[in-house]
Amino acid sequence: MDPKVDRQANAVNVVLDEGVFPRPVGLAAAYRFLERCYVQLERRPGRRLAVRLKGKAPLDEDVLRGLGEEFHNELVNQLVRHQVSERTDQLRAVIVGRALLSAEPAEAAAAAPAADDAACLDYLEDPLGIAVPWEEKHGDKRKTTRRGKK
Amino acid sequence: MATSARRPDAGRSSGPPPAELRLDAEVYSEAAIERARRAFDGLATIAVRRSGRYHLVRFSKVSPDAAARLPDEFGNYALSCLLVHP
Amino acid sequence: MTTRPAGKVRNKRLVPLRWRELDGRILATNDAGDHVWLDRREFDDLMAGRLAPGKRVSRELARKAMLRGKDTEAVLAARVRERSHHVFTGPGLHILILTLRCNHGCLYCHASRQPAGRGGYDMSIETAGRALDVIFQSPSPDLTIEFQGGEPGMNFDVLRWVVEEARCRNADGARRLWFSLVSNLTTLDAAQIDFLADNGVMVCTSIDGPAPLHDHNRRLTGGHSLARTLRTMKAFAAAYRKRKLDPGLAYVNALVTVSKSSLSQPKAIVDEYVKLGQKVIHLRPLNPFGMGKRIWEREGYTADEFLRFYLEALDYIIELNRQGVEMMEKMASLMLTRILTDKDPNYADLRSPCGAGIGQLAYNYDGRVYTCDEGRMVGAMGDDLFSIGDVHKNTYAEIVGHPGVQSLCVASCLECLPGCADCVYAPYCGVCPVYNYVEQGDLVARCAGNDRCRIQMGMFDHLFRRLSEPGMEELLRRWTESRDRSSVYQGRNVETPPPAKGGKTKRDRRRTGKS
Structure with missing residues (x-):
């Protein structure tokens, strides 16, 4: 799941396992990056989801890699949120x-x-x-x- | 991966060349694409057709100030529609 | 890392508990806010169902409804309901921003103030009347109208009109009506003080500490802000005395906004309040809203810096209590009320869901309505996400039915939020989605890295540590015993004015635009 920087496309690509991060989690994490990046998603074989975060302005490699790492953090955040939300649905x-x-x-x-x-x-x-x-x-x-x- | 690419037919009209955006139909619902199409209607002529597992979104007669970012912004909008109107 | 039981949880008598390891012991709480301290072995035995029934801790757990017995669920349900009274009442707090104008230029001002002489930023009587139309559609049996600004005293005619008009509209006494003024007290004259005293308007002001600190933070043209505020406080005390009101009930509240300059002088600030005879001090951290955010780099500080200040002040107040000085810190008092009693203080920062839209509404000077005052401040920064209507265009039903109200309600239901749902302090705490939005770009907090969470955790940790000291609970329980001030502030009411000549009521005058 390491982020792959594509400097030519001014983007970083992350592929996530939907067995670990279900689709709503991937979508919610991607949503959080819409203000900063152009985000596109594509399904890959083996229940995987490819996420491309493209800079709205030219970004250097470190910044792009940082975006990918931030996306990982956001995935974890959204996963916990998703789990707690499902667990407490009725109470809410x-x-x-x-x-x-x-x-x-x-x-x-x-x-x-x-x-x-x-x-x-x-x-x-x-x-x-x-x-x-x-x-x-x-x-x-x-x-x-x-x-x-x- | 979805792509947005300039078509090599520049010069045929006076405006910017048409561009195309390919979005995975297994991720992006038709309803989300349609919402985005309606939202961006005033900025370009937008045609959507299905090609295999992809929605192909073609932008023509793009307003000059929106040309550079239109396909990417459209993609972002369609993605937001997936969450806001699931 | 969360403490885990050593083995599997096999105790079938356990009711749902939350816990946290603190100083080598385990603090556990239930949904009704009871708490118990366990050592590691007791905790493991409890989880495994090995705790001997005769042990002191077993009896304590049973007494506190942490072990299931006869009627335990029914008892817990009744208590949770009592503690959550706020979800049954509807919006009771209505904040009227009478003006954005202010004669102060405070370092941390977050209300997007306008200069005192600038026109176009006062609430009109017409707008105030429409706000009252909305307010009186709230189902809440208690209605508190809080006047804020800017400096609300600079639009006193509208304040006076609102008080009188609200009393007219409540002539049948269907609601318990309260008024509150948040003011720097530097613009009020004797007649205005008399009006506020006669009409039972509660008054709250800011005193940041000794004069050099206060006057540094709260800059007033011509200086001497504190001296002028204190002069008016004395005038209020005299007005209350003249009306033979109990000084234990009739007084001006004061609060401290903690600036960077305050951090080094917690004791001096407390001493200033003692010197002034104040029995309550409210130590509030800076918030990042409005102008506060723009000057954060100059005046801001970390959560840890605030906590160091706060805890030193708190410990000092407790020490003063031991020496016989009557004084309490307001935030701690509210937290202790949640910890030690089943009373619901309905304080916006410590309730779930938060009050936005369902417990309070904020009415800007121009009639725009916000979920809360914090939301209004974000609006002053140019982001109207928390605007949920306009008194000139929308009914009460449209305003509280706005999707934004539902979003904030869901986002602040902490029993269902990551990081909060399992937090040992969930029965006592509350979140602010507006703060989360400003600080983290999301209505739902990410507790890691959330300064508000860090501060509240730190306060709760410290209060529980202190509560576990011998004799301390008895002392701190006094902080939860607030006296009922309704005899002074709710019942007081100059006689409902008769209709004006020609049979016009105040309401009619509002409609014709004449006051």
Whole structure:
């Protein structure tokens, strides 16, 4: 995974193993370099992803190599973030959902069940319409109706 | 690796020569490419076609001030679309 | 490196714990903020399920809901809920930037100040009225309107109007209404001081230390900033006395912004506060926002330099306490409240998720709304990432429904953040995504290399070290016992003014643009 400097292209190339760094991790790391570099990705055989970081201005070899090394660090950062995010997915949904709901306007909050009541609700009641499919809420009403009749 | 290359047809029109960008379709979704195409629409005439596992993005009638960076900027934008609109 | 148990975790009675090795011992905490100290052997025995039930540490673990027993989950859930009261209330803090003008030119000013005489930077009554429209749509039962600037005292007419208008709008007493003024106190006259005292407006000012240090940091045309601030503080004390208010409740708060010049004089700064009779000192590090970042190279310092200063000051205050001097440090007091009690002080720096958009909103002088004051400062640097609306164009629902609010909420939910989720101090701490964005280019902190994290870790480490000393918990617990100031600041209210002649209310006058 050593960075390979391509001076002619003013770029550094890194190839990463998607078995270690899953695609979302590689993408997230690449995203962090968009302001400083032109970034292009390409899949390689054997679950590998090639990443090219090209300088927006001419860069010398040390700077290019440094970019590649920084990219490695960012991969580790994003990998941990990804793992923690997956592990705490449900917890985040509960805390953030509760906090955002509490900030809603006074009238909306009054209409929503109180936290204590919410614990007693049958999940089938779905007062906030969470179970309503996205298409039914926001999509073409005719299509939804037709599908509903089938 | 994806490439952006000047086509050897310079001089055929008064503007900068068309350029082409090749993006791996196994990484870049069609939706991301289309979002980028729409975003860059005012800066060039952009044609996208599929060639094997690649999206070929061809830029012509490029506005002179954007010519040098357009394919690379397009690539960056398409990459950001992958994350912002997965 | 994280401490690991010697063997496999086999103790089926364990509830989820976080731990950290500190000075050769292991500090463990649970989600409800209980903590326990273990030696290495006890820790390994606990993890392996070998700890004898009769041992002192076993009894302590059971008492602190770290070992599962009857109803443990229910008890923990109730306590976590109490400690997280802030996620159930909505935005209660509303910061009004009454003006960007200021008569000071402080070395570390981060509020993008404008010169005192420059026009076009004051909040108008029309904008203030629209801000109140937004504020009163918040579901929070407590509404605190905090006046900031620049120097908010330089737009006192609008301050006065907001106080009176907010009281009119709350005539039915549906909300508990609080007002707070953050001021350098050098522009207020006697009538204005009387108005603030009559209306229970809390006042907070800056005192950076002895006059040479304060006046060096906080430059005022004509000099003598500290002397002028102290003169006004005395006038407030007299006004409170005249109204027979309890001096233990009615007083001007003060805080220290720690500059490079402060680092060598922690004791002198504390002594200055003791001399002034202040019971609380708040030692705040410089932040990198706004103008502060541009002058960071000249006035900045490392996290370690700040920590050295802070811990020396803290230890000195504790020593003064032992000698009978009543004084506490505000940040430590808030941390101790999180550590030693289940109270939720709802302090923006120590809550998860942070308050941005869901606990507070900042209204710029021109009506733009930001997630928080820090976000507003980033806006002053030319980056409006944290702007979530405009009182002239958007409703409250649109403002709090802005995607930026959701992003900051997710990015500050530290139970779910790398480096924080497993940190032993997670039950007490909080993160600032705006700080992370400014310092690390990302809303989510990379704890390694994050100075804010380093400072807070250092503070928590030190507090826990001190708490483990014999008799120290009793002394420091006093720092968590804040007196309820509502009798002075919340209930006070000059009578709701009658409608103006012709039946016009203040609200009507706002609409016609006449005050």
